[in-house]
Amino acid sequence: xxxxKERTDVSQLGEFGLIKHLTQNFKIKHESSIKxxxxxxAVLDFKDKQVLISSDLLLEGIHFDLAYVPLMHLxxxxxxxxxxxxxxxxxxxxxxxxxxxxxxxxxxxxVEEIYKGIELACNKYNIDLIGGDTSSSKQGLIIGITSIGxxxxxxxxxxxxxxxxxxxCVSGDLGGAYVGLQILEREKQIFLENPQIxxxxxxxxxxxxxxxxPEARRDIVAILDQIKxxxxxxxxxxxxxxxxxxxxxxxxxxxxxxYEDKLPIDPMTYETARELGLDPTVCxxxxxxxxxxxxxIKQSDYEKIxxxxxxxxxxxxxxxxxxxxxxxxxxxxxxxxxxxxxxxKANN
Amino acid sequence: xxxxKERTDVSQLGEFGLIKHLTQNFKIKHESSIKxxxxxxAVLDFKDKQVLISSDLLLEGIHFDLAYVPLMHLxxxxxxxxxxxxxxxxxxxxxxxxxxxxxxxxxxxxVEEIYKGIELACNKYNIDLIGGDTSSSKQGLIIGITSIGxxxxxxxxxxxxxxxxxxxCVSGDLGGAYVGLQILEREKQIFLENPQIxxxxxxxxxxxxxxxxPEARRDIVAILDQIKxxxxxxxxxxxxxxxxxxxxxxxxxxxxxxYEDKLPIDPMTYETARELGLDPTVCxxxxxxxxxxxxxIKQSDYEKIxxxxxxxxxxxxxxxxxxxxxxxxxxxxxxxxxxxxxxxKANN
Numbered sequence: 147x148x149x150x151k152e153r154t155d156v157s158q159l160g161e162f163g164l165i166k167h168l169t170q171n172f173k174i175k176h177e178s179s180i181k182x183x184x185x186x187x188a189v190l191d192f193k194d195k196q197v198l199i200s201s202d203l204l205l206e207g208i209h210f211d212l213a214y215v216p217l218m219h220l221x222x223x224x225x226x227x228x229x230x231x232x233x234x235x236x237x238x239x240x241x242x243x244x245x246x247x248x249x250x251x252x253x254x255x256x257v258e259e260i261y262k263g264i265e266l267a268c269n270k271y272n273i274d275l276i277g278g279d280t281s282s283s284k285q286g287l288i289i290g291i292t293s294i295g296x297x298x299x300x301x302x303x304x305x306x307x308x309x310x311x312x313x314x315c316v317s318g319d320l321g322g323a324y325v326g327l328q329i330l331e332r333e334k335q336i337f338l339e340n341p342q343i344x345x346x347x348x349x350x351x352x353x354x355x356x357x358x359x360p361e362a363r364r365d366i367v368a369i370l371d372q373i374k375x376x377x378x379x380x381x382x383x384x385x386x387x388x389x390x391x392x393x394x395x396x397x398x399x400x401x402x403x404x405y406e407d408k409l410p411i412d413p414m415t416y417e418t419a420r421e422l423g424l425d426p427t428v429c430x431x432x433x434x435x436x437x438x439x440x441x442x443i444k445q446s447d448y449e450k451i452x453x454x455x456x457x458x459x460x461x462x463x464x465x466x467x468x469x470x471x472x473x474x475x476x477x478x479x480x481x482x483x484x485x486x487x488x489x490x491k492a493n494n
Numbered sequence: 495x496x497x498x499k500e501r502t503d504v505s506q507l508g509e510f511g512l513i514k515h516l517t518q519n520f521k522i523k524h525e526s527s528i529k530x531x532x533x534x535x536a537v538l539d540f541k542d543k544q545v546l547i548s549s550d551l552l553l554e555g556i557h558f559d560l561a562y563v564p565l566m567h568l569x570x571x572x573x574x575x576x577x578x579x580x581x582x583x584x585x586x587x588x589x590x591x592x593x594x595x596x597x598x599x600x601x602x603x604x605v606e607e608i609y610k611g612i613e614l615a616c617n618k619y620n621i622d623l624i625g626g627d628t629s630s631s632k633q634g635l636i637i638g639i640t641s642i643g644x645x646x647x648x649x650x651x652x653x654x655x656x657x658x659x660x661x662x663c664v665s666g667d668l669g670g671a672y673v674g675l676q677i678l679e680r681e682k683q684i685f686l687e688n689p690q691i692x693x694x695x696x697x698x699x700x701x702x703x704x705x706x707x708p709e710a711r712r713d714i715v716a717i718l719d720q721i722k723x724x725x726x727x728x729x730x731x732x733x734x735x736x737x738x739x740x741x742x743x744x745x746x747x748x749x750x751x752x753y754e755d756k757l758p759i760d761p762m763t764y765e766t767a768r769e770l771g772l773d774p775t776v777c778x779x780x781x782x783x784x785x786x787x788x789x790x791i792k793q794s795d796y797e798k799i800x801x802x803x804x805x806x807x808x809x810x811x812x813x814x815x816x817x818x819x820x821x822x823x824x825x826x827x828x829x830x831x832x833x834x835x836x837x838x839k840a841n842n
Contacts, residue, residue, distance in 0.1 A: 180544060184745070186582035186729060187548035187643070187652050197545055200535035201591040201625060201640045207632040208595070234534035240640060243549040245638065247556070277549060285557040285633025290593065292549045292640045294536070305533050382534060395534070 154254035156282075164254075164280050168261045172268065172275045178296070182276035188243065190276070195296035198239075200231035206286035213337075214345075215314045217256055219261025219358045227384070227424065229271060229362035230437045232295035234382035236303035236367055241274045245290035247283030251335075260289070269415040271364060301371070302456045303380035303441065308398035312378050312442040312463040317366045317456055319410040320387055321426060324433025325418045326350070326357030332422070352414045360419050361435040366457070373450045377441035391470055392484040401468035404461030404482075406475050429481070431472075502602035503643040504630075506740040512602075512628050512797025513758055516609045520616060520623045524588050526644070532622035533677075537590065538624070543644040546587075548579035556633035564606055567706045569611025572637045573733070577619060580643035584651040584715055589622045593629030593638035606636070620710060649719070651728035651789065653832045656746035660726050660790040660811040665714045665804055667758040668735055669774060673766045674698070674705030680770075700762050706787040712768035712814035714805070717786075721798045726790035734782040742790065742833040745789075752809030752830075754823050779820075779830070 169183050181189040189196070204210060204224050207379055212220075231315060232239035242266060248257060257280070268275055276294075306489065333345035347354055362383075381390045387409075401481045411439050419426040429486055440461055443451060451457055461472075470482040517531050531536040538545070552558060552572050561566075563673055573590060580587035592612060596605060603629070616623055618673075620733040681693035695702055698734055711730075718725065727746055729738045735757075743750055757778045790811055791799060809820075818830040 182650065186545040186579040187585070187641075189583065189650055190547065192545065193542075197538040197540065198535040199538065199547070199625070199640070199642065201593055201638065202627065203593040203636060203638050204596050205595050205629060205631050205633065205636065208630055231534040235537065237535070243547065243640070245551040247551050247553050247734040249637070252680070276548070281551060282556055283553050283633070285553065285631070285636070288551060288553065288633070288636055290551050290638040292547070292591070293535075294547065297538070302537055304529065330602055344509070346553065380534075392822065415507065417626070435668070452595060456647060 151311055154256055156248060156252065156254050156257065157255065165278065167278070168257060169275060169278070171265060174276050175272055178293055179274040180275060183278065183304040188241070188276035189243065190294065192296045196299050196302060197230050197293045198235050198237040198297060199292065200228060201292040202228055202292070204289040204291070206288065213334050214286070215358060218263035221260040222267045222359060224291050225264055225267035225273070226360050227363045227437065228291045229273065229364065230382045230384070232293050233364050233367050234299055234364050234380055234439060235297060236298035236370070236377060236380055237295040238367065239271065239273060239362070239364065241275060241276045241294040242268070243292040244278035246278070247285070247288035247336055249283045249286050251409035252287065252321050258471045273363070275362055278281035280307050301376060303358050305379055305381050305394050306397035306453045308379040308394050308400050308442040310400060310465050311445055312419070312460065313445060313448060313459050314402060314404060314442055314461045314463065315451065315457050316383070316387070316410060316438055316440050317363050318436070318438040319412040319415065320383065320436050320438065321429035321433045322353045322356035322412055322415040323360060323435035324429050325415050325422070325424070325428045327351035327435070328422050328424070329354065329418065330357060337438065350414070350418065352412060353418060357435065360435065360438060363439045369454065375443055375447045375450050377443050380439060380441040381438045383438045385463055386432040386436060387440065388482045389484040390440045391482060394440070398463070399466055401464040401466050401469070401470055402461055403464055403471050403473060405473050408458060408460040410458040411444040468492060500603055504596060504602050504605065505601065507602065509628060513626065515630070516605060517623060517626070519613060520591060522622050523620055524622050527624050527643045529624060531626065534588070534599055536591065536624040538642065540644045544647050546583050546585040546643045546645060547640065548576060548581050549574055549638070549640040550640070552637040555635065560635070561682050563706060565607035566611035569608040570615045570707060572613055572639050573621070574614035574708050575785065576639040576641035577621065577712065578730045578732070579711050580641050581668060581710050582717050582728055582787060584649055584718070584725060584728055585644060586715065587621060587643040587712065588711070589624045589642040590616070591624060591640040592626035594626070594628045595633070597629065597631045597634050598800040600635065612815070614644035619710070621835035651725045653727055653729050653742050654745035656727040656742050656748050656790040656811045657746060658811055659793055660815055661796060661807050662750060662752060662788070662790055662809040662811065663799065663805050663807050664731070664735070664758065664786055664788045665711050666784065666786040667760045667763065668731065668773060668784050668786065669759055669767065669777035670701045670704035670763040671708060671783045672777050673763050673772065674701035676770050676772070677702065677766065678705060698762070698766065700760060701766060708783065710785060710786045717802065723791055723795045723798050725791050728787060728789040728815040731784045731786045731788055732782060734780040734781040735788065736830045736834040737782070738788045741789065742788070743818055746811070747814055749812040749814050749818055750768055750809055751812055751816070751819050751821060751822050756806060756808040758806040789816065802815035825840060
């Protein structure tokens with residue numbers, strides 16, 4: 147990746163020099179960040195707010211493939227994926243901590259690219275980088291991110307609050323990230339068979355972006371606050387709609403019915419899925435990595451939400467004994483199965 | 495390691511089943527833990543306290559060697575090392591989040607061992623496990639830990655508060671973890687050359703424990719609170735005394751003088767270092783992984799601390815221009831060098 151470019155060996159800087167070099171441009175933006183990078187722990191002060199914390203590991207070869215993920219995008223996505231967890235509690239993300247493990251194949255310039263993506267995400271989302279460390283790794287690239295945010299005690303949305311009759315809503319559209327990944331995988335295979343052929347991604351910008359550069363839906367959290375809708379439950383779509391519905395229904399001890407014709411699928415996702423011989427509905431249900439927000443609202447909030455073009459109402463919560471079902475376009479009832487991504491099965 | 499024992503494939507449980515299986519015995523102990531494992535993010539409420547957060551990655555082959563680190567010890571140590579960062583802010587650790595990446599060589603029983611160690615550490619230190627995930631890894635064992643704690647705003651100790659004339663204190667003793675590691679390394683080499691020979695660790699219990707089973711000095715934080723001593727600066731000894739003194743002096747814009755004959759070195763550390771042809775003082779200065787607390791106090795606090803057998807006063811803070819020095823037993827001034835562990839140089 148950096149064969150023909152400048153290569154600076156990371157070990158020249160040492161661990162402390164490296165982290166200083168990488169984080170020197172990051173400015174602290176939040177009053178709640180009392181102390182960021184540079185001590186044993188970060189110090190935060192959220193006053194009377196409750197604190198939200200989530201942590202994730204991203205591993206080369208499991209969660210990303212450097213054959214088609216540019217390092218800057220990887221840094222950006224790693225942050226977004228974690229901010230999405232804070233949004234999914236109906237909270238406001240404010241800080242992140244980043245730990246990176248690097249094998250010797252990565253020169254300083256590669257880490258700088260990752261940090262450019264992290265910086266871009268931090269600036270765009272008004273996030274403080276408040277800690278982190280770098281280490282060598284015998285094992286390729288490893289990114290650990292902890293995201294922190296806050297919310298008023300009474301506005302936090304858990305997975306377990308859905309009630310019978312609640313409307314099921316989802317932001318944006320679904321399946322795009324998965325179909326985008328299929329295109330990238332296809333082009334990688336073509337490239338491996340014939341390195342002379344340039345990847346053909348023309349006209350696929352939207353779904354490629356959905357895969358490589360997802361954005362946490364902080365704007366939806368802000369809109370819900372603005373229109374005074376407090377969801378009864380909420381989760382982000384990381385493993386696929388069906389899998390997330392299972393989480394909400396299991397935790398809330400309920401069932402659900404969704405409607406195939408209500409699933410928001412972008413035309414490019416739809417057409418590309420068809421081209422690739424995939425069922426667009428299955429892509430939307432099981433694809434994952436869309437990082438949209440899935441939430442339930444009281445029926446009485448319907449009027450407040452019905453005109454928001456970026457939120458689709460896809461079904462409703464039922465009693466538990468009804469199970470989880472989808473009514474197809476041809477009016478057939480299908481039982482939903484949680485076939486979301488499994489990090490242990492998908493990649494071993 | 496698990497060749498002759500029961501082996502259950504982790505993928506049988508799936509990601510959610512696995513994390514549920516591993517965390518089901520963990521009980522929530524703190525009022526501040528509003529929501530632990532099982533949602534998009536953990537929810538915490540520290541009221542008027544400030545929040546302390548630190549995050550670390552532990553990588554197989556870099557930070558630990560499974561040839562001589564039992565998995566249960568590894569789980570225990572991974573937690574302790576992170577709690578130590580919270581203690582080093584003069585704070586009380588209360589929660590952790592654990593992310594684990596596992597290659598397919600690890601059966602369920604191996605992960606259970608790691609979690610036994612994590613549970614032991616949590617129970618012993620009254621810590622809530624409030625989140626985490628497991629994932630497969632192409633790259634051996636990866637442990638990411640985020641530790642969280644709290645402190646009153648005015649009792650947090652940063653690295654940058656040391657003043658000229660302050661006394662430099664350190665808890666416990668130094669160099670033991672490093673000398674213990676040398677013994678383990680020696681026995682590993684002997685074993686590799688002749689697998690019939692059993693490791694000879696007799697009489698080395700203390701220093702082997704210092705390496706394999708370090709304990710965060712939360713008790714020192716409690717004692718300081720009790721005797722009403724508020725350190726002017728504080729750090730934990732993870733990379734070695736000299737390296738930590740550099741951090742405190744650099745951040746505080748000061749120099750220091752320490753005395754070789756004041757360095758707390760356990761007799762077993764001393765004798766074993768000699769046996770191995772190592773200078774015990776160098777082991778204490780540069781060994782690292784002792785996880786003791788290094789802190790500075792006002793001279794006026796001397797009377798309060800002088801009788802604590804577990805705290806040694808090893809020197810004092812000077813003006814910056816004097817540099818960092820050690821007065822040897824033969825009364826010669828040596829300039830200190832920060833030769834602590836460098837994750838990029840030590841292992842590539």
